[in-house]
Each structure stands twice: as C-alpha cells, then as structure tokens.
Amino acid sequence: MYEHLETAKNPDNLKRVIVDPVSRVEGHGKVSLLLDADNKIQQARLHIVEFRGFERFIQGRPYWELPVMVQRLCGICPVSHHLAAAKAIDQLVGVDPENLPMAAQKLRYLLHFGQVLQSHALHFFHLSSPDLLFGFESDINKRHIVAVLNEFPEIGVQGVKIRKFGQEVIRMVSGKRVHGTGAIAGGMNKSLSKAERDYLLADVDQIIEWSNASVALIKKVHCSNLPYYDQFGTIRSNFMGLIKPNGGLELYHGGLRVKNPKGEIILDQLDYCEYNDYIHEEVRSWSYMKFPYLLSLGKENGWYRVGPLARVNNCDSIDSPLAEAARVEFMAHGGEALVHSMLAYHWARLIEMLHCAEKIKELLNDSAITDTKPEDLVAKGEKRFEGIGVIEAPRGTLLHHYQVDENDIVTKANLIVSTTNNNMGMNESVRQVAAEYLSGRELTEPLLNNLEVAIRAYDPCLSCATHAVGKMPLELELIDAEGVVIDKLLKHSDGEIERAHV
Amino acid sequence: MAKLNEPMSKPILVFGYGNESRGDDALGPLLIEYLEQHCDLDQVDLLTDFQLQVEHALDLENRKLVIFADASMACQSAFAFDRLIPAKDESYTTHAMSPASVLSVFQAIQSQALPECYLLSLKGEQFDLGAELSSSARQNLNEASQFLLSLLQNPDPSFWQQQLQARSEHTSSALQTDPSLEHA
Numbered sequence: 124m125y126e127h128l129e130t131a132k133n134p135d136n137l138k139r140v141i142v143d144p145v146s147r148v149e150g151h152g153k154v155s156l157l158l159d160a161d162n163k164i165q166q167a168r169l170h171i172v173e174f175r176g177f178e179r180f181i182q183g184r185p186y187w188e189l190p191v192m193v194q195r196l197c198g199i200c201p202v203s204h205h206l207a208a209a210k211a212i213d214q215l216v217g218v219d220p221e222n223l224p225m226a227a228q229k230l231r232y233l234l235h236f237g238q239v240l241q242s243h244a245l246h247f248f249h250l251s252s253p254d255l256l257f258g259f260e261s262d263i264n265k266r267h268i269v270a271v272l273n274e275f276p277e278i279g280v281q282g283v284k285i286r287k288f289g290q291e292v293i294r295m296v297s298g299k300r301v302h303g304t305g306a307i308a309g310g311m312n313k314s315l316s317k318a319e320r321d322y323l324l325a326d327v328d329q330i331i332e333w334s335n336a337s338v339a340l341i342k343k344v345h346c347s348n349l350p351y352y353d354q355f356g357t358i359r360s361n362f363m364g365l366i367k368p369n370g371g372l373e374l375y376h377g378g379l380r381v382k383n384p385k386g387e388i389i390l391d392q393l394d395y396c397e398y399n400d401y402i403h404e405e406v407r408s409w410s411y412m413k414f415p416y417l418l419s420l421g422k423e424n425g426w427y428r429v430g431p432l433a434r435v436n437n438c439d440s441i442d443s444p445l446a447e448a449a450r451v452e453f454m455a456h457g458g459e460a461l462v463h464s465m466l467a468y469h470w471a472r473l474i475e476m477l478h479c480a481e482k483i484k485e486l487l488n489d490s491a492i493t494d495t496k497p498e499d500l501v502a503k504g505e506k507r508f509e510g511i512g513v514i515e516a517p518r519g520t521l522l523h524h525y526q527v528d529e530n531d532i533v534t535k536a537n538l539i540v541s542t543t544n545n546n547m548g549m550n551e552s553v554r555q556v557a558a559e560y561l562s563g564r565e566l567t568e569p570l571l572n573n574l575e576v577a578i579r580a581y582d583p584c585l586s587c588a589t590h591a592v593g594k595m596p597l598e599l600e601l602i603d604a605e606g607v608v609i610d611k612l613l614k615h616s617d618g619e620i621e622r623a624h625v
Numbered sequence: 626m627a628k629l630n631e632p633m634s635k636p637i638l639v640f641g642y643g644n645e646s647r648g649d650d651a652l653g654p655l656l657i658e659y660l661e662q663h664c665d666l667d668q669v670d671l672l673t674d675f676q677l678q679v680e681h682a683l684d685l686e687n688r689k690l691v692i693f694a695d696a697s698m699a700c701q702s703a704f705a706f707d708r709l710i711p712a713k714d715e716s717y718t719t720h721a722m723s724p725a726s727v728l729s730v731f732q733a734i735q736s737q738a739l740p741e742c743y744l745l746s747l748k749g750e751q752f753d754l755g756a757e758l759s760s761s762a763r764q765n766l767n768e769a770s771q772f773l774l775s776l777l778q779n780p781d782p783s784f785w786q787q788q789l790q791a792r793s794e795h796t797s798s799a800l801q802t803d804p805s806l807e808h809a
Contacts (some may be wrong), residue, residue, distance in 0.1 A: 176754055177754075179755065180646070181754040192646070195645060195675075196754070200675045201675065218753060245678065245679070248679075249679055268679060268727075268730065269726065269730060272733035272734060274734065276734075280734045282679070283679045283682065283683065283730065284680075286679060287680035290680055300672070300673070300674060301674050303676060
C-alpha cells in the first residue's frame, strides 16, 4: 500500500505540483504532489476543494418534497438520489421494502436500470474511451468524445444511442426527462402504458447487442495490455456493496456485503438501516470529503471501495445470462479470488451495463409494469420519524438518512455518496500511480494525465454541481524547495497547451 | 430511435438548461417555463435538462433553427445572442458539454446538415446550491424573454441574423470567440 505517501515527513523542503482541476470528472478536485530534489514523489493527495452542503439544502423541507428536490443535488445521477430518497421516505410513511407493491418495486428497478445503463454508457464512451482507445499519454487533442467519433465512429455512435435509450427508459417511467416524480412515498405514481412499453421494447435488443459488444471491446483492450492494465493504479482493498439474499448482484435493494482483499466475506447481509453501527467517517484536514471506514477493522485497515468493481467482485452470480457469462470470464482473467486491477473498473462497469440492458428487457416483458391502477402502486403504513434508504448508484453505495418532526419537516439529513465511499481508494490509486509511474521523471501534461486516468476509473462525482462549466483551465506548477516556480504548464479552456518560461 | 410522445420534430427547438436549485443557474429552465405560457408552440419544441450531454445531439435532428439558453457569468449586459459553430470540446472539464461541442457531436453522427444554432446567454451572478434567483437575474430573464419571444414570432433565419448583427453592435460579448466559456 502507499499510505506512507499521504503525508510527507518534511513538506517544507519539497517541490509542489498541483493538477487543478482534474478533468472529465464531475465537480472540482485537485491533486497535489510533493517531490524531492530528484523528482521522487514524497506525498500525493486528491483534494476535494468544494464544500457541498447537501444536508443544509435538505433540512427544513417537508419530506414529500425530497424525491424531486434531491434530484437537483446532482446533474449526473439525479435518479440515484431520487430512488435513495424514495426508499428513505417509504420508511417515513411506514412502508418497508418488502411491503412495497410488487408493481411499484419493478418500476423502480426499471427506472434504476435505465439510470445505471445511461450513466455507465456516458462514462465509458464519453469520458474514458479517449484514454482507453488512444492511450493514457496520447495527444491531448485526441482525448475527447469527438475524436472517438471521428476515428471510431461506430463505437461513438453506439455510446450516444445507448445513453439516449437509458434516458428514454427514465422518461417513460418517471414521466419527464428531468425532475420526474416516478417514485413517491410508499410506491410509484404511474405505471407504463403498453405503448410506452412497446416503444422501449422496439430498441432493447439492439441495446443489448451493443452492450455485449462493448464488453467484448473492453475485454480486448484490457487483455491486450496485460500485465500493464492489471498493475496500473492497482491497490488491494476491502470491497463493499449491496447483495441479493442468494449472493447475486444487486443494484436496488439488499443487504450489505464486505469482502476483504483475499476475497473472504467478512460481513454479509447487514441491514443498512444499522449502518451507523458498522461505518464511521473520518475527517482529514486537507480535504472536504470524509474518509469512511468499517468500525470493526479500524481507520487504518477498514477503508473499502464501492462501485462496479466492488459489486462484481462481491457477488456470486449475476441473474442475466450474458452478463453472468461476462462475469465468469472477468473473474477468471486475473487468476485470483478477486480482481484488484483499478482499470478493471471499466470492464466491470460494462458488465453491469450489459446486465441493465438485459434486465430492462426482462422487466418490459413483465405484465406487472403496465397499466396498473394508481391505487395499486402505493402502500401505506404508520408514520415514523426516521428513514434510511440505500441503493447501489452507478458509482457505488449511496445512502440517504432523514429524521423528521411531528410536522413532517426534515430535522436531520445525512448523505454518504458513492464517491465519498471511494475517497481512500482514489487516494491510494493516485499514490500508486505517482509512486510507480511519475516518481523520478520530468512531469509533463501527458504524464500527469496518468493521475487523472486513475481518478476517472472510479467515475467520481466530486461536487454534484452543474455550474461554472468551462471556467477551469488546467495549471501545473513545479515549485522548488525555496518556493520558486521553476516550471509551469498551462492548459487553456480551449485546450491549447502553453509552457510558460519561468 | 422512435420518439414516443414527442411527435415529429418541430422546425424550431429552444433548449434551456441549468439547475433550478442553484440560484441563477435556473435562468435556462425558467426561460422555458416562460415560453410554455406565452409562446405559440405550433412550430416550437421546448426542452430542458440540467446540463448538456452527448445524446442531446440527437435532439437537433430535423430542425431548422435551434436556440440554446443558459446562464452566464461572463455576459456584459442582461443577455447576449450569439451564433454557434461546432467546436471540439477540448476544455472537457466535467461531464457536461458545451453547446458548440454538442453541435460537433451532431456533425460526427449525422449525415444531415446542421441547423442554424444560436446561444442565448443570460447574465447570472450566484450559483450556490439552495440559492434563490437573484433580483438582477430576474430582470435579465424578463429582458431575454421578450427578445426571444420576438425571435420566435418571426422564425425567419434572415430576421434572426439581423437581430444577431444588431445585438453584436449593441453589446460586446466575451463569448464571441468561444461561446462555451464561462457558462454556468
């Protein structure tokens, strides 16, 4: 592990390099490196420099506003927040997951699969394929979706259309492209009409075929670059995520499972409503993002990773045939009980994308999701004052926890978002890349892109923000032990790279 | 892909984007709300979303005129009106795309001609989560709404180009060289 690079012993005597901002991730984060006179890395950190204030945004509002309101926390995964909040407020109206009407539960699954499908498609085709298809240190002018569309038009178009299909699933289930009100306390507010179902069915086989092809593509990319792809940014960690009662892959509802780096199950089928008994969050002075850890293993050894790699590693099977076949191949490729490769996040993500496409088809062919009367879509129970909802969002485990008063006003809110769960993992991967690939070399923009590749593999959502797009040029400074800037690279907002003479 | 509940594309598209819970970032969606109530929509489709993404290139299919509407911190007056040309999104600082790069994606995936595309930038000041729309942004919204309404009442490309020229003489916009910059 590379924790020794979290804090240098004598930082004042070291050169400092800042990668700010990290690009092609959501929100604003930066990486700082401290180097000695021989350019050896002595410290590497991923900092989150924006305080989000989610909880303050939510507190003081009536609980029934939350499923719509929390969508505005994040322009990237509004449906994930929508469903996590819905699960939490189900409990506020006295409805436990097992008591949700079957049709409502299936519609929520459909909505969630649509969200995960489009999110994974966006990440692979738009944000990561430039790195994976052109190389991590390729010309910066190639590292964007338009270059992919120009050089690999078939792949690029498939990415756009898979993404669009996922958005259409969301639109059909929730009624709108954005700010939909699909899930409400205790159920759903509408089912699909047969026309809506048939509209989605018309394209779903094509989406499955393309998703299957994308799994083959990432497998080829990964396995053509071994052992590099299995080693780059790779760390060994615990993995956490929801799991079905039978150990199958689960994205919407289940118990929590944790495996240790050897692949041994150390916690299983935990009730997420008791998360406070198992997970604590540590604050470190240099980042606004907290560092969660498993209480039973302590701060040092209890950190874990979440998201596609964690979920595929944790499960015993996947209940859709093509994705299950892909999982078996994936798990076998490394020859170990778990796949630890950080770049395997991409592979696992596309296996999940394929799974979502298959499950969307299965649900569309289920008569329970069509033409159900509104009164049969909502359950009722006794009011409670506390509700907790957990789902597996595209980026990993997402938790919403609310308390309300007698007047149904939210008095306390706590959110643990997927990216926070991966905070330590991202930092460890950044340190691994810094130590193994950058240390001792003259730092250039293509070389520093390796750090961003490491962060992007986790598909982090650093701010859930939608503002200030395009304001962020990239600036790299190399400062010597006396604090004098000795090298400077500028990437302007139009992509132009300039090396400043200092 | 078919377009259920979205009948044949109308020749004009107005796409206002932003987050309604981030103060003045709501300007784009609020402009769409205004048009829903005040505009004859026979020839006009209205769309809104949090931010632009690759699949929005498909929304440009079979259009004649397209307006993207967004909040901007760089506007020097209440609003700015600029012609958009395709550009590779080389800033790529977040998951979101600039309108110019959406146009570029359209060109890469479509064989048909790109519609005439414009950017209506509305000046905004505060974008914090949970912030209300600022009073100055509300005034800017009123001015921009009237301007946009006049365009939509005269859906003639030559009239729009006249307005473009008139606006460029009226205001010096920092967005002329790269409309994607400084947008919220």
